[in-house]
Amino acid sequence: MHSRPVLPHSVTIRDVGPRDGLQPEAPVPVERRIELVESLIAAGVSRIEAVAFVSPKAVPAMAGAAEVLDGITRSEAVTIAALVPNLRGAEMALESEVDELTVTLSFSETYNQRNVKMSVAESESAIADIVRSAAAAGVPVDAVVSCSFGSPYEGDADPAEVVALAQRLLDGGTTTVTYADTTGMATPRRIHDLADALDSAGLLGPSTGLHLHDTRGTALANAFTALERGISRFDTAVGGLGGSPFAHGAGGNLATEVLVAALDDAGVSTGIEIERLVDAALLVEELVGRPVPSGVAHQGPRTRRSAPQG
Numbered sequence: 001m002h003s004r005p006v007l008p009h010s011v012t013i014r015d016v017g018p019r020d021g022l023q024p025e026a027p028v029p030v031e032r033r034i035e036l037v038e039s040l041i042a043a044g045v046s047r048i049e050a051v052a053f054v055s056p057k058a059v060p061a062m063a064g065a066a067e068v069l070d071g072i073t074r075s076e077a078v079t080i081a082a083l084v085p086n087l088r089g090a091e092m093a094l095e096s097e098v099d100e101l102t103v104t105l106s107f108s109e110t111y112n113q114r115n116v117k118m119s120v121a122e123s124e125s126a127i128a129d130i131v132r133s134a135a136a137a138g139v140p141v142d143a144v145v146s147c148s149f150g151s152p153y154e155g156d157a158d159p160a161e162v163v164a165l166a167q168r169l170l171d172g173g174t175t176t177v178t179y180a181d182t183t184g185m186a187t188p189r190r191i192h193d194l195a196d197a198l199d200s201a202g203l204l205g206p207s208t209g210l211h212l213h214d215t216r217g218t219a220l221a222n223a224f225t226a227l228e229r230g231i232s233r234f235d236t237a238v239g240g241l242g243g244s245p246f247a248h249g250a251g252g253n254l255a256t257e258v259l260v261a262a263l264d265d266a267g268v269s270t271g272i273e274i275e276r277l278v279d280a281a282l283l284v285e286e287l288v289g290r291p292v293p294s295g296v297a298h299q300g301p302r303t304r305r306s307a308p309q310g
C-alpha cells in the first residue's frame, strides 16, 4: 500500500499577470490594467504584483505604474506588490503605498547582465539599498531569484549555490525569497533537488515561494511536487501570459486558473473563486487581443457543465 503525499491545507498565490503577463505585450491603457487588477481582487486573489516601476522607455507596457496603483481599490485583505529595479523605483513605489516590493536578480550572471546590465554582485548591493529603504517604511521585500533552475547561457544551476545566494539575501534583510524558473528548465526531479537543498539549509518553510513558467509543460507538475515538499507559496499569471523579453522562448507563466482548478480538486484552499478567475483570464484575452494559452480559461474547471465540442 502506498500512502498519498500530504499536501498543505492552503496555499498563497500571488498573481503576477498584470506585471509579468502584460510586460512583454503591447501597452494596455492604465484604466484597463486597473480593471484587470480589480477583476483578480473580485475573484478572491489576495496577492497581486500589479506594476513595475521601471523605465517606460525600456518597458513601455509598464508605464503609468503610479496611476495604476492610484486607481486600485485598496483593502487590508489584499497585498499589492510592485516590482522595482532600483532605489529610485523603490522610492516611487513606497510613495504609492505598495504593500510589498519585489526585487529580482538572477542566479545566472549572463541573464542578469542582459536583464539589468549589472553583475549579480552589483544587483545584491542594489537590493541591500532597497531593503534598507523598505524597512524604514515597514514594507516587506520579496527577492525573486530568476534562473533558479538554470539558464540558457550557463546551463543547470547548482541548488546548493542557489540556496547560498538566497541565504545571503535573507541575511541582508530580504523578507522572503521566490525561486523563479524563468525559462522553464525546472522538472519535478529538480524541484526535489532544490527542496532538498532548502531543507538542508533550514529554509524550507513559509518564506519559500516558487515562480513557475510553463515553457516545456512542466509547470503544474512542478507546483504539485513543491506542494508535496511543503512549499505553499506560488507566483502565477492569470491567463498564462508572460515570459521575459530577455530570454528567448521563455514561455508563459503557469496560469493561475490552471493551478487553482487543480488545487480545488485536491482540496487545497486558495480563497479564489475559479469561475470569477476565468472571467479575469477572458478579460486578459480581450486586453491582448488573442487567445490565452490556458485550457481552463476556455473550458472552465473539470466540473463545468457545457456541451462537448469536437
Ligand code: ZN
Binding pocket: 020, 180, 182, 211, 213, 242, 243, 244, 253
Ligand atoms: Zn516570470
